[in-house]
Amino acid sequence: MAQVSIGSLGDFADGELTRVEADGTALCVVRVGDRVHAICDDCPHAEASLSEGDFLADDMAVECPLHGSAFNVETGEPDCPPATEAVRVYPVTVEGDDVLVDV
Amino acid sequence: MGIALIAGAGMAGRACALTLRRVGWDGEIVLVGDEVTHPYDRPPLSKSVIVGTADMDKVVKPAPETYAQDRIDLRLGTRVEAVDAAARTAALSDGTSVAWDAFVLATGCAPRQLPIPGLERAHRITRMDEALALQALLAQGPQRLAIIGGGFIGMEAATAAVAHGHTATVLEAAPEPMARPLGREVAAHVLRWAQARGVDVRAGVAVESVAEAGVVLAGGEEVPADIVIAAVGQAPRLELAEALGCEIADGGVRVDAGLCTSVEGVWAIGDIAAFPSPWADEERIRVEHAAVAIGHGQVAAERIALGEGLYEDLPTFWSDQGDLTLNVVGVPRPDDEIVWRGDTETPACTAFYVRDGRMRAAMSVGDMKTLRGVRKLFAAGVEPPPAVLADPDTDLAALAAAG
Numbered sequence: 011m012a013q014v015s016i017g018s019l020g021d022f023a024d025g026e027l028t029r030v031e032a033d034g035t036a037l038c039v040v041r042v043g044d045r046v047h048a049i050c051d052d053c054p055h056a057e058a059s060l061s062e063g064d065f066l067a068d069d070m071a072v073e074c075p076l077h078g079s080a081f082n083v084e085t086g087e088p089d090c091p092p093a094t095e096a097v098r099v100y101p102v103t104v105e106g107d108d109v110l111v112d113v
Numbered sequence: 114m115g116i117a118l119i120a121g122a123g124m125a126g127r128a129c130a131l132t133l134r135r136v137g138w139d140g141e142i143v144l145v146g147d148e149v150t151h152p153y154d155r156p157p158l159s160k161s162v163i164v165g166t167a168d169m170d171k172v173v174k175p176a177p178e179t180y181a182q183d184r185i186d187l188r189l190g191t192r193v194e195a196v197d198a199a200a201r202t203a204a205l206s207d208g209t210s211v212a213w214d215a216f217v218l219a220t221g222c223a224p225r226q227l228p229i230p231g232l233e234r235a236h237r238i239t240r241m242d243e244a245l246a247l248q249a250l251l252a253q254g255p256q257r258l259a260i261i262g263g264g265f266i267g268m269e270a271a272t273a274a275v276a277h278g279h280t281a282t283v284l285e286a287a288p289e290p291m292a293r294p295l296g297r298e299v300a301a302h303v304l305r306w307a308q309a310r311g312v313d314v315r316a317g318v319a320v321e322s323v324a325e326a327g328v329v330l331a332g333g334e335e336v337p338a339d340i341v342i343a344a345v346g347q348a349p350r351l352e353l354a355e356a357l358g359c360e361i362a363d364g365g366v367r368v369d370a371g372l373c374t375s376v377e378g379v380w381a382i383g384d385i386a387a388f389p390s391p392w393a394d395e396e397r398i399r400v401e402h403a404a405v406a407i408g409h410g411q412v413a414a415e416r417i418a419l420g421e422g423l424y425e426d427l428p429t430f431w432s433d434q435g436d437l438t439l440n441v442v443g444v445p446r447p448d449d450e451i452v453w454r455g456d457t458e459t460p461a462c463t464a465f466y467v468r469d470g471r472m473r474a475a476m477s478v479g480d481m482k483t484l485r486g487v488r489k490l491f492a493a494g495v496e497p498p499p500a501v502l503a504d505p506d507t508d509l510a511a512l513a514a515a516g
Contacts, residue, residue, distance in 0.1 A: 056154075056433075057161055057171065064481065076438050077431045078484045090488055091404040091429045094128070094411070 018107045022046060027072060029061035035113045037100060038072055040065050040083060047083035048100040048111050055079060055093035115140045115214030117417055118203055120193040120353055122146025124155055124403050125383030126219035128410025131175070134183045138418035143186045143211050145193055150241040151177045152187075156403050158244040159269040159344075160433050164277040165248050173241075198357045198376060215417045218354050218366060218374070218381040219410065222347035222401060229261075231323035235343035238266060250340055255279050259328045259338035261320055263290025265432045267344035268307055272435035275311040282313040282336055284320055284328060296447045299464045299476055302457055303439065306478075310435050347401070349385040363387040365399040370423040372413040380416065382409035391425050392491075393444040394468075402430035427491050440484050443474030443491065452499040455480050463487065465502045472502060482510075489513035 014032045022028055022041035029051055030037045036051040038061040051060050053074045063075040071080035071089060079093035086096035101112045117133055119126045122144050130144045146152065153173040161167035170176075180187040188207060195204040196216075203211045224239050226232075236250075237243045250256065256279045260267045263285030271281035283290065289300040304314055319331035327338040354366040360375035361367065365387035372380045372388065383406035387397040408426045415422030432439045437460070445466040455462030461479035465472050465487075477484040486509025490497070493513040501507050 052171065056156065057166075057168065066485075073481060073485065075481065076433070078440055078481055078488070080485070091408065091426060092431060094404070094407045 013103075013110045013112055016048075016109050016111050019044070019046070019104060019109055020107065022109070025065050025067055027061040027063065027065050029059060030111075032100075032111050033113045035100075037111065037113070039102075039109075039111075040072065042067070042070070042083075044104065046102045046104055046109050048102050049081060049083055049086055050098040050100070052097075053077075053079070053093065054095040054097050055088075060097070116211060117142050117215040117217065118193075118211050118213035119144045119217040119219055120203075121219030121221055121383070122148070122152045122187065122189070123219060123221045123383065123406065124152075125221070125406035125410040126217065127152040128407040129217050129219060129382060129414045130185050130187075130410075131179075131183065132411045132414035133418055134185065136415055136418045138414070140214070141186060142184065143188065143213075144180070145188045145191050145205060147190065147192045148240055148242070149190045151180075151189065153241055154403070156431075156433075158241065159238045159266045160273045162241075162244040163238065163247045163251060163270060164273050165252055166277075193353060196353060196356050198379075201378065214378065216357070216379045217413055217417070218357075218359075218379065218385060219383050219406075220350040220353055220385055222384045223350050224343070225346040225348055227343075227345055229320055229322060232261075232343055234323045234325075235261060235341040237343055238270060239347065247340070247342070251277070251279060256339040257337060258282070258340050258342060259284060259336050260342045260344055261323075261328065262344035262346065263287070263304075263314060263316065264344060264346060265291065265294070267342070268303070268312070268434055269432060270342060270344065271312045271314075272307055272310055272437075273433075276435045280311075280313070282315060282338070283307075284318050284330070284336065285314065285316045286319060288317050290314060290316060293447060294445070295441075295476060296445060296449060296451060296466070298451045299445075302460070302464075303434070306437055306460060307434060310437075347384075349399070351385060354379075354381060354385065363395075363397045363399060365397075367397065370425065371416045372409055372424060373416065380413040382406070382413050388424060390428065390444065392427055392473075394473075395444075398428070398444060400428055400430070402428075404429050427488070437478055439476055439478050441474065441476045442484070442487055443472075445474035445476065449473060450499075452503045454483060454503050454505055465499065467499050470499070471496050472499070486510040486513065 038051040058076040073080040079088040086099040192206040258281040292300040328336045366381035412424040449466035452465040463477040463483040466474035475487045
């Protein structure tokens with residue numbers, strides 16, 4: 011695991027999904043208040059970029075733009091079919107203004 | 114514990130094997146598949162695989178080494194040839210014999226054979242090797258495709274090919290493609306969307322033969338083509354179930370909600386299973402779609418390893434057609450009343466399938482918010498009247514939450 015800076019807190023608008031490349035890994039990143047979450051950007055079900063979907067704040071989940079499974083940003087688990095596998099979750103720490111991801 | 118034998122390494126069989134180990138089954142797992150490719154996701158075959166955009170590491174999954182790590186004895190290029198229900202043994206085509214304690218039938222479907230002269234010239238897209246053969250031809254430059262059969266597979270292949278610079282003519286015997294799974298009214302819109310994307314659809318035509326230069330229709334008209342694809346449907350493979358003495362019903366192997374057949378120690382999952390569903394009026398349904406196959410595999414594994422688990426998921430399937438994705442939840446019937454919400458032109462809309470005044474299914478395209486609301490309504494058991502469903506200003510998720 012390497013800790014990689016993916017920018018400053020101000021780079022991420024609250025509740026908006028952003029695709030970020032960190033050390034060759036495509037991440038779907040979302041900021042919720044002062045916390046930032048990162049999951050793998052590839053939907054484990056089919057060929058979709060999760061960052062092109064929607065963030066569902068009530069469920070703390072990222073909804074796949076193609077088939078609608080929503081992945082919890084803390085556990086990676088999908089809430090409904092067609093996805094059946096969890097998406098990988100990457101630990102994020104915010105140090106001062108710096109957003110660091112373990113990839 | 115003992116030996117779990119799984120016949121069929123498609124999406125259902127793969128899910129069953131992987132889940133068995135995950136839920137603590139410590140016995141042997143023998144997974145038998147007649148293809149030579151490691152188990153893979155089948156839905157991309159008719160879409161990204163044929164046009165060459167698929168990331169094969171994400172289609173063929175999990176990674177091949179997973180099977181050895183999970184102590185799954187994966188026998189590729191192998192079939193179960195014969196079974197003895199009394200002795201609980203199976204003879205495999207690799208010459209070995211397996212004495213099973215649990216036998217999972219995940220044999221899927223075989224492509225339908227139609228008495229059309231020359232049909233053997235046509236490509237199929239039911240297996241990976243077939244899809245890769247087609248991919249190699251499409252990679253040579255723009256091709257003229259004639260696709261016999263306007264079901265989901267045919268329409269997906271046509272829309273994918275057209276989006277990648279090929280031309281495609283779909284030849285469908287019925288008045289509307291996809292009318293059987295979606296109903297005529299919804300199917301007519303799906304057809305129109307495909308046509309707007311450049312697919313030539315000839316509905317209500319009969320194919321006479323497949324010739325060197327294309328497809329010959331009844332009456333003699335020839336549809337010229339460089340490549341002919343047959344996507345004319347499939348039928349469940351029931352030979353092993355019949356040999357084991359499993360009860361056959363509703364076109365499939367009759368199972369209970371735990372996917373157990375009428376023969377103790379034998380399960381049937383995926384395409385071949387005729388299963389009870391709390392979401393259907395019918396006594397039993399059969400579903401030939403990926404999400405159900407995987408769910409069946411998982412539940413059967415829990416049953417075998419833990420003795421518990423019921424398959425009660427809301428049936429769901431999808432069809433990617435070029436830039437459009439149709440998402441269907443519930444169990445639609447062709448004669449359901451259709452209530453629309455949203456804009457069918459863009460399209461960004463949802464069709465609700467209403468029976469006896471109740472929503473029984475929905476087909477959503479370009480409208481994720483409504484799709485999510487529908488799933489929440491089903492989960493909560495909330496049934497708003499059709500007029501409320503149709504009103505684009507109603508928040509379906511909020512209605513579900515309010516109960």
